[in-house]
Amino acid sequence: xxxxxxxxxxxxxxxxxxxxxxxxxxxxxxxxxxxxxxxxxxxxxxxxxxxxxxxxxxxxxxxxxxxxxxxxxxxxxxxxxxxxxxxxxxxxxxxxxxxxxxxxxxxxxxxxxxxxxxxxxxxxxxxxxxxxxxxxxxxxxxxxxxxxxxxxxxxxxxxxxxxxxxxxxxxxxxxxxxxxxxxxxxxxxxxxxxxxxxxxxxx
Numbered sequence: 001x002x003x004x005x006x007x008x009x010x011x012x013x014x015x016x017x018x019x020x021x022x023x024x025x026x027x028x029x030x031x032x033x034x035x036x037x038x039x040x041x042x043x044x045x046x047x048x049x050x051x052x053x054x055x056x057x058x059x060x061x062x063x064x065x066x067x068x069x070x071x072x073x074x075x076x077x078x079x080x081x082x083x084x085x086x087x088x089x090x091x092x093x094x095x096x097x098x099x100x101x102x103x104x105x106x107x108x109x110x111x112x113x114x115x116x117x118x119x120x121x122x123x124x125x126x127x128x129x130x131x132x133x134x135x136x137x138x139x140x141x142x143x144x145x146x147x148x149x150x151x152x153x154x155x156x157x158x159x160x161x162x163x164x165x166x167x168x169x170x171x172x173x174x175x176x177x178x179x180x181x182x183x184x185x186x187x188x189x190x191x192x193x194x195x196x197x198x199x200x201x202x203x
Contacts, residue, residue: 009034009195010114010175018183018193027122027189030182033115033196035087038169039095040107041073042080051104055094057083066145066158074145074156074169082156082169084115114175116168118182122189123166127157129185137163151181 009015011032043051048060060081061067066074071092074082085092095106118127124135130151134140137159145158155178156169170178183191 010172011179014176014179014183015193015195018179025190026120026192028118028120028126028182028186028191029123030179030191030193031117031119031196032179032193033117035196036110036115037085038109038113039083039085040076040080040109041083041104042106043104044079048079055104056092061143061145064146065143067143074158076147076156082109084169112172114170114172116170116179116182117165118168119162119165120189121164122186122191123164126182126186126189126191127166130181131157133157135159135166150178151185153178153181 009032015032052058052060057071058068058073061073061075063078064075066072070086072084074084076082083092094104095108124137127150128135131148133146133148140146140157140159141163142159142161145156147154147156149155150157150168150170153170153174155174158167158169159165160167168178179193183193
């Protein structure tokens with residue numbers, strides 16, 4: 001089987017076929033992130049904060065929370081996190097060396113995830129149409145994350161200080177379906193999609 005070109009994105013075909021009608025009037029905008037790495041971290045049987053500190057990582061976030069600026073850690077379970085690093089940022093030493101501290105295990109999932117950030121006054125109402133969790137900012141406020149279903153597709157959803165901004169991490173195999181659902185369901189609010197500029201800092 002021929003290898004997938006390194007610079008292709010799971011939503012290349014979708015983005016070529018999608019024509020935004022909202023322009024500046026879009027109530028919901030979707031930024032499609034590019035050039036980031038994703039690693040699954042698992043740690044058992046020891047002080048999590050101490051192990052993370054030895055790796056040069058921020059303290060592990062609490063249940064259903066995320067933390068960090070450049071390196072972002074998402075809580076997935078009592079002993080599992082997702083580490084996302086943007087393009088242009090040096091890979092953490094323990095990943096680059098392939099020698100995480102015992103008993104941590106690290107799996108490189110880069111290329112297996114697609115990250116989208118929705119913004120605008122229509123972002124949360126749009127997600128609420130396909131999501132069963134309560135997205136009220138009083139419940140799902142700054143720094144929270146949750147694994148849930150969006151239009152029957154598994155996603156990791158994270159909220160920000162700006163209540164009109166929500167980040168979605170979706171597995172590559174579901175990404176086009178989720179994008180198509182967002183485009184169709186968001187049509188009344190003139191949803192707009194854009195690729196993140198390569199080598200942009202942060203998110």
